[in-house]
Amino acid sequence: xxxxxxxxxxxxxxxxxxxxxxxxxxxxxxxxxxxxxxxxxxxxxxxxxxxxxxxxxxxxxxxxxxxxxxxxxxxxxxxxxxxxxxxxxxxxxxxxxxxxxxxxxxxxxxxxxxxxxxxxxxxxxxxxxxxxxxxxxxxxxxxxxxxxxxxxxxxxxxxxxxxxxxxxxxxxxxxxxxxxxxxxxxxxxxxxxxxxxxxxxxxxxxxxxxxxxxxxxxxxxxxxxxxxxxxxxxxxxxxxxxxxxxxxxxxxxxxxxxxxxxxxxxxxxxxxxxxxxxxxxxxxxxxxxxxxxxxxxxxxxxxxxxxxxxxxxxxxxxxxxxxxxx
Amino acid sequence: xxxxxxxxxxxxxxxxxxxxxxxxxxxxxxxxxxxxxxxxxxxxxxxxxxxxxxxxxxxxxxxxxxxxxxxxxxxxxxxxxxxxxxxxxxxxxxxxxxxxxxxxxxxxxxxxxxxxxxxxxxxxxxxxxxxxxxxxxxxxxxxxxxxxxxxxxxxxxxxxxxxxxxxxxxxxxxxxxxxxxxxxxxxxxxxxxxxxxxxxxxxxxxxxxxxxxxxxxxxxxxxxxxxxxxxxxxxxxxxxxxxxxxxxxxxxxxxxxxxxxxxxxxxxxxxxx
Amino acid sequence: xxxxxxxxxxxxxxxxxxxxxxxxxxxxxxxxxxxxxxxxxxxxxxxxxxxxxxxxxxxxxxxxxxxxxxxxxxxxxxxxxxxxxxxxxxxxxxxxxxxxxxxxxxxxxxxxxxxxxxxxxxxxxxxxxxxxxxxxxxxxxxxxxxxxxxxxxxxxxxxxxxxxxxxxxxxxxxxxxxxxxxxxxxxxxxxxxxxxxxxxxxxxxxxxxxxxxxxxxxxxxxxxxxxxxxxxxxxxxxxxxxxxxxxxxxxxxxxxxx
Ligand SMILES: Nc1ncnc2c1ncn2[C@@H]1O[C@H](COP(=O)(O)OP(=O)(O)OP(=O)(O)O)[C@@H](O)[C@H]1O
Ligand SMILES: [Mg+2]
Numbered sequence: 001x002x003x004x005x006x007x008x009x010x011x012x013x014x015x016x017x018x019x020x021x022x023x024x025x026x027x028x029x030x031x032x033x034x035x036x037x038x039x040x041x042x043x044x045x046x047x048x049x050x051x052x053x054x055x056x057x058x059x060x061x062x063x064x065x066x067x068x069x070x071x072x073x074x075x076x077x078x079x080x081x082x083x084x085x086x087x088x089x090x091x092x093x094x095x096x097x098x099x100x101x102x103x104x105x106x107x108x109x110x111x112x113x114x115x116x117x118x119x120x121x122x123x124x125x126x127x128x129x130x131x132x133x134x135x136x137x138x139x140x141x142x143x144x145x146x147x148x149x150x151x152x153x154x155x156x157x158x159x160x161x162x163x164x165x166x167x168x169x170x171x172x173x174x175x176x177x178x179x180x181x182x183x184x185x186x187x188x189x190x191x192x193x194x195x196x197x198x199x200x201x202x203x204x205x206x207x208x209x210x211x212x213x214x215x216x217x218x219x220x221x222x223x224x225x226x227x228x229x230x231x232x233x234x235x236x237x238x239x240x241x242x243x244x245x246x247x248x249x250x251x252x253x254x255x256x257x258x259x260x261x262x263x264x265x266x267x268x269x270x271x272x273x274x275x276x277x278x279x280x281x282x283x284x285x286x287x288x289x290x291x292x293x294x295x296x297x298x299x300x301x302x303x304x305x306x307x308x309x310x311x312x313x314x315x316x317x318x319x320x321x322x323x324x325x326x
Numbered sequence: 327x328x329x330x331x332x333x334x335x336x337x338x339x340x341x342x343x344x345x346x347x348x349x350x351x352x353x354x355x356x357x358x359x360x361x362x363x364x365x366x367x368x369x370x371x372x373x374x375x376x377x378x379x380x381x382x383x384x385x386x387x388x389x390x391x392x393x394x395x396x397x398x399x400x401x402x403x404x405x406x407x408x409x410x411x412x413x414x415x416x417x418x419x420x421x422x423x424x425x426x427x428x429x430x431x432x433x434x435x436x437x438x439x440x441x442x443x444x445x446x447x448x449x450x451x452x453x454x455x456x457x458x459x460x461x462x463x464x465x466x467x468x469x470x471x472x473x474x475x476x477x478x479x480x481x482x483x484x485x486x487x488x489x490x491x492x493x494x495x496x497x498x499x500x501x502x503x504x505x506x507x508x509x510x511x512x513x514x515x516x517x518x519x520x521x522x523x524x525x526x527x528x529x530x531x532x533x534x535x536x537x538x539x540x541x542x543x544x545x546x547x548x549x550x551x552x553x554x555x556x557x558x559x560x561x562x563x564x565x566x567x568x569x570x571x572x573x574x575x576x577x578x579x580x581x582x583x584x585x586x587x588x589x590x591x592x593x594x595x596x597x598x599x
Numbered sequence: 600x601x602x603x604x605x606x607x608x609x610x611x612x613x614x615x616x617x618x619x620x621x622x623x624x625x626x627x628x629x630x631x632x633x634x635x636x637x638x639x640x641x642x643x644x645x646x647x648x649x650x651x652x653x654x655x656x657x658x659x660x661x662x663x664x665x666x667x668x669x670x671x672x673x674x675x676x677x678x679x680x681x682x683x684x685x686x687x688x689x690x691x692x693x694x695x696x697x698x699x700x701x702x703x704x705x706x707x708x709x710x711x712x713x714x715x716x717x718x719x720x721x722x723x724x725x726x727x728x729x730x731x732x733x734x735x736x737x738x739x740x741x742x743x744x745x746x747x748x749x750x751x752x753x754x755x756x757x758x759x760x761x762x763x764x765x766x767x768x769x770x771x772x773x774x775x776x777x778x779x780x781x782x783x784x785x786x787x788x789x790x791x792x793x794x795x796x797x798x799x800x801x802x803x804x805x806x807x808x809x810x811x812x813x814x815x816x817x818x819x820x821x822x823x824x825x826x827x828x829x830x831x832x833x834x835x836x837x838x839x840x841x842x843x844x845x846x847x848x849x850x851x852x853x854x855x856x857x
Binding site: 015017018019021022024025030032041122139142143145146147148149150151153155158162259260262263264266267270281282285288293296297300301304306308 | 336375407440442443444445447448449452453457473532535536540551562565575584587
C-alpha cells in the first residue's frame with residue numbers, strides 16, 4: 001500500500017508543472033483577446049458608462065498589468081479558488097460543482113457502455129480473425145467511427161424522441177416532475193439514453209478495434225499456442241488468455257480518450273440541452289468570460305489527470321509485470 | 327502499390343468515394359455556379375421531388391445540393407490545412423526535443439503533456455472565441471489539439487536516430503546541429519507520422535463540423551456543421567435538412583479512413599517483406 | 600519394438616505458402632524411444648512437431664497420413680509440448696498456479712483443490728524449489744531455465760505418453776541447457792515417455808537421443824541410431840552439418856558421449 005501511495009503522489013506531483021503550463025498558456029491566450037468580460041457584461045445589461053466599467057475592472061483586478069494578473073491568477077488557483085464569474089455573477093467553483101455531476105453521469109455512462117460493448121464485440125471479432133463475424137464487426141466499427149457525435153445525436157432524437165416518442169428529446173430530467181428517489185433516477189436514466197449513445201458510439205467503435213487488434217496480437221503469441229497444446233478449451237483460451245491480454249492496451253486507450261470525451265460532451269450537451277459542464281464552456285465562450293473559461297479548462301485538465309491516474313492504477317492491478325512508477 | 331490497393335475492395339470503395347469528393351471540391355464552381363448561400367427557389371422543397379433541386383431546399387429556399395457541394399471545399403480545406411499545421415508543428419517540436427535532449431527535451435515534452443491533458447475541442451473553442459472565426463483560425467485551432475501525436479512519434483524516431491553513424495559523420499564535417507536535425511534527421515521521422523495523417527485529417531474534419539455546429543465556424547463559408555445546425559430548428563418538420571449534410575460528412579470521413587487504413591496496411595506489408 | 604506413430608508420405612503446406620514445409624516424409628516414432636530431429640532453420644522441424652501434436656494452423660493442407668498405434672491422441676492428455684521460448688509460452692497475466700490448475704483440469708476431471716495439490720507435486724517433480732510459493736508467483740519472476748521447467752511441468756501434467764520438445768533448450772545458456780536435458784532424460788526414464796526432441800544442435804541430439812533424424816529443405820535426409828549417425832553419417836548433407844558444427848566446436852560436447 002505505501003508503494004501505491006508513493007506512486008499516486010509521484011504522479012500527482014509530476015502533473016503540477018504541466019498544470020501550470022496549462023494555466024499560463026490559457027491565460028495568455030485569453031488575454032490576447034480584444035474586449036473583456038466587463039465589456040461583454042455591460043453590453044448584455046444594455047450598456048453602462050465608463051466609470052461603471054472602471055469600477056468593475058478594479059473590482060475584478062482587470063486594471064492591472066498582464067504579469068501581475070497572471071501572478072494573481074496563479075496564486076488564487078493554487079489556493080483552490082477558481083474566482084468569480086462576471087457573466088453568471090456567481091463564484092466559478094460553485095457553478096462548476098453544480099454542473100459537473102450531469103457531465104460525470106454522461107461521461108461515466110458513455111465510458112461504461114462503450115467499454116463493455118466495445119470489448120465484448122472486440123472479443124467476438126477477434127475470436128477468429130477473418131471470419132464473417134469479424135469482417136462484419138470491423139466494417140461496422142469503421143462506419144460508426146466516422147459518424148460525428150452531434151449528428152448521431154440529432155438522428156437518434158429524430159427517430160426515438162420525435163418520431164417514436166420512446167424517449168425524451170432533451171434535458172437531464174423532467175422539469176418540476178416532483179419525482180424523488182428511484183423514480184427520479186429512472187427519469188434521469190431515460191433522459192441519458194440518447195446522449196450517452198450518441199457520445200459513446202465512437203468510443204465503442206474505437207474500443208472494438210483496439211480489442212480486436214489485441215486479440216490478433218495474442219493469437220500470434222506462444223502462450224495461446226501452448227494453451228492449445230495443453231488441451232485447454234478454445235473458449236477458455238479466448239477469454240482467459242487472448243482477451244485478458246488484449247484488455248491491457250484497451251485500458252491504456254481508455255486514459256487517452258478521457259480528454260477527447262470531455263470535448264465531445266460539450267457538443268452532446270448542447271444537442272440535448274443538458275445543463276452540464278460542457279454547456280458551461282460554451283456559455284463562457286458566449287459570455288466572453290475568461291475566468292470561467294479558465295476554470296472550465298483547468299477543471300477538465302484535472303479530470304483528465306485523475307482519469308489517467310485511475311487508468312494507471314487499473315493497469316498496475318491488471319499487469320503483474322508493472323511494479324513501481326513507470 | 328496502386329495494384330495492391332486495387333485488390334482490396336474496401337480500399338477501392340474508399341478510393342472511388344474520395345475521388346468523387348475531391349472532384350466535387352475542385353469542380354464546385356462549375357457543378358453549382360453562383361453563391362450557394364443565395365436563395366434559389368421555393369423554401370422547403372423535399373429531396374428527390376424537384377429535378378431542379380435534387381436534394382431539396384432549406385427554409386429560406388437555398389439549394390441543399392449546392393450547399394453540400396460547396397461545403398466539401400470548406401471541410402477539405404480545413405481538414406488538410408489543420409493536418410498540415412499539426413504535422414509540421416509536431417515534427418518540428420518532436421525533432422527539436424529528441425535531438426536536443428536534456429532540459430530542452432524535458433521542457434518541450436511537458437508542453438506536449440499540457441496540450442494532451444486539455445481537451446482539444448475546448449482549446450479550439452477558446453482559441454476561436456478569442457481570435458474570431460475565419461478559415462485560417464479554425465484550422466489552427468484544430469491543429470492545437472492534433473499536433474501532439476506527430477510530436478511524440480517524431481521524437482521517439484529522432485531519439486533512435488540521434489546516435490546513428492550518418493549523424494556523427496555530419497557532426498564531424500562541421501554541420502550545424504540545427505541543419506543536421508532539420509535536413510538529415512527530420513525527413514526520416516516522416517514515415518511514422520505519415521501513417522497517422524489520414525486519421526488527423528479525418529479528425530480535423532469532424533472537429534471543424536462540430537465547431538461550425540456550435541456556431542464557431544467561418545460565417546462566410548458554407549459548412550456542413552453549420553447546415554446541420556440550421557436544419558436543427560426544423561428537425562420535427564424537415565429532418566432532411568440536417569440529415570443530408572451529415573451523410574456527406576460521414577461519407578467523407580469514412581472514405582479517408584478506408585484509404586488511410588489500406589495505405590498503412592500496404593506500406594506495413596512492404597516493410598515486412 | 601512397437602511404433603507409437605508413423606508418418607506416411609506426410610506433406611504439409613501452410614496456407615498461402617508456395618512450397619510445402621514438409622514433403623513426402625516417412626518416419627516411424629517408436630514407443631519409449633528418444634528421437635531427435637535436427638536440421639537447419641526452416642527445414643521443417645517445428646512443422647513436424649506441430650503436425651504430430653495436432654497444432655497446425657487452420658487452413659493448412661495435409662496429405663499423406665499420420666498413423667497412431669492407439670486412438671487418435673488428444674493434445675495435453677496424450678501429447679505434451681514444450682516450446683522454445685519459455686518466457687513467451689507462459690501467459691504473463693496468469694500465476695504459475697493458475698497455469699497448472701488450468702492445464703490439469705483441461706484434460707483431467709479434477710476439482711480445483713485437487714488440481715492445486717497436484718500442481719505443487721508437479722513443480723517438485725521438475726525440481727522447482729519451494730513449489731508452494733512458486734504457485735503464487737508470476738512467470739516473469741522466474742529465470743529462463745526455471746520458466747522452462749514450469750513449461751515442462753505443464754506439458755507432463757496429464758501424464759502424456761509422448762513429449763514433444765521443440766527447441767526446448769535453444770534459448771537457454773549451456774549450463775541451464777544441460778540441466779534441462781538431464782531433466783527430460785529423467786522424466787522419460789521414470790514415466791516411460793516417448794520423446795521427440797527437436798534441435799538444430801546435432802551434437803546435443805547425439806548426447807540425448809536414441810535415434811536422430813536429419814531434415815533438410817522439408818525432406819528427411821537420413822535417420823538412424825544416434826551413435827552410428829554421428830560417427831559414420833551416410834549422407835553428404837549430414838556430413839556437412841556435422842562438419843559445420845564441429846568447426847564451431849566445443850570440445851565439451853565431443854567429450855560427453857558416454
Ligand atoms: N504459420 C506458417 N505459415 C506459413 N509458413 C510457415 C508457417 N510456419 C512456418 N512456415 C514456413 O515453413 C517452413 C518450415 O518452418 P518450420 O518452422 O517448420 O522450420 P524449423 O525447422 O522449425 O525452423 P527453425 O529452426 O527456424 O525453428 C519455413 O519455410 C517457414 O517459413
Ligand atoms: Mg522451429
